[in-house]
Amino acid sequence: MNLGFGAYRVALGEHEHEAALRYALANGVTLIDTSTNATNGYSEQLVGSVVAEFDRTQLHLVSKCGYIQGDMLLAFANKTPSAEVVTYSSECYHSIAPDFISAQLSLSLQRLQTPYIDTYLLDNPQYYLYANVTSLQSRQEHLPTMMQRIYDAFVRLEHEVIEGRIRGYGISSNAFSLSSLHEHFLPYHSLIELARLAAQSHGLSMHHFTTVELPINLLEQDGLTCATWAKMEGIEVIANRPFNAYIDERVVRMASYAYPVEYERVSNEFLDLLESFNAQSMQALVVELLERAHTFAWAEEYDNFYTLELLPWLQRTLAMLDEESALFLAQAWEKFLAHYREMVLFECSQKAQKRVASLGHTCEESMQKCALEFLHQSKKIDTVLVGMRKVKYVQDALTIANHLLPIKAK
Known part of the structure; x- marks a missing residue:
């Protein structure tokens, strides 16, 4: 299992964030995960500025598209509503339309200062289900449209592989971690077939669907079922939120803090x-x-x-x-x-x-160590993402990764 740098909350201009990423890369971390909407695009810009100081061929860049927020949302607000855009709320639109994907990829490449992205993910495509499905009955009505949207996105992503702008693609989805009986569950078993058909549409004999990303942690373990399937299919598994679980619509932070003696x-x-x-x-x-x-x-x-x-x-x-x-x-x-x-x-x-x-987990040392140890022992995770906005956070994560567990940075 490898340690990846989760860049969702970092931003260009924050010197502490830049120092943290620079320290991580200098000490063996090679996978960086960001997205087009993270900190309004400033996350990708920070990653690009720091990555330029290192050997690009030794790094693995992951980015995502789908969310329409911040400055991007202002641009969409004046446009005529499109069936390809999901209006989830006044502050959040979503799209995985092919032209939108290509446009977002162009912005990502520019911000990241790179000619290609190693892995480009559709970010929570199930927003179509969120906006349209309220029961298992209505799920059956809308699921074919959901899967067609994913197929159309895969066709465009295979094209981007041919163009050399990405090396592989996949999906990052919180819905992978839901029960299969949940109305918003995103069925992953058919994704390989959709990718195969998308590749065939371009005359390719092999698809480039390489990765799934999903939340897995001590308190949210349903995602291990998806991870098991992925490993059987030869798909890379990236686990996010190792220390943060959403329970009853509230966040539970799995981190140990000392009693403040003063x-x-x-x-x-x-x-x-x-x-x-x-x-x-x-x-x-x-x-x-x-x-x-x-x-x-x-x-x-x-x-x-x-x-x-x-x-x-x-x-x-x-x-x-x-x-x-x-x-x-x-x-x-x-x-x-x-x-x-x-x-x-x-x-x-x-x-x-x-x-x-x-749940039967006794954390004799820190909960952070316990959380990473749990993921490692599952033997189903290739990379675990840790948000590390400070050098100390990087040092703490590397201490666990390099000394307390038989895992390595990536």
Whole structure:
């Protein structure tokens, strides 16, 4: 099993992201996974700028197309609706139409500064099912159209192989990890036949469908069925989200965080400080926060709460104070909230560990190690993608990959 660099949340201009990718490539990681819509195209641009410093022939670039978001969505908003474009929401359109694929591939090649992409994936093509299927009965009505869309996309992708712009193609889909009885399950057993027919349409004797990508982790194991099929067919399996599971529409982060030893002292000192300022409303809020630390599902849920609710309230409340007091209390809040977030991370990790243990997995060391070890032991994964936006994240992942497990970077 190999370790790949998941570039979904990195962006050009973020020096920390650039340093992380550069460090990963310099230390043996060779597979980079990105997409046309990731950070509005800036992910591909960052990958292209860093890859230019290395031997391109030793790297394996994976990108994807399908989503229409960000600046791309603004361009589509003024166009007449097309049957080839799925309008999933006001913020997300989707398409795997042949001309759209080729246009997106041209943009990817330009951003990545490369004449070819090793593997080009259709990104969650089941959005057609999301938009049209509400039951198993309606699934039967729409599934033929779904598979026809995939076939048409495969025909274009085989053409792009002939043109030399890609070396192979495949599908990245969260629906591969669903139960086969789920209305949005994407049937993968027929994909090889569709690829074979697509290749034949160009007079080719062999297809170039090489890869499937899907979420597999300790808490979401249904994807192993798809991975088993893929390995039997000689298809490469890329696992994403090794540390993040979606359970009951909430994210469970499978990562271990230490208890913040200074948390109680800092919290008590902050409450005393607020009492000395007679800041009763702030005191009440801190007490409420202390009681809520264990309720957040994962760090991003807290971060959203901070950005959308807590920070605006603090800004309004501090604005009512004199400048000196406002500055002093703002700094005190910053110190407290830094420790508070550490406590939220610890509480989230404790809950995740209990979920993992309920499935019979005892993580004697970190959950990150446990998660990668689980994927390795399945013997069905070729590459596991880890999002690594900081050099430390790369170092931590490589430590597990190179020393704690008999796997290697790719």
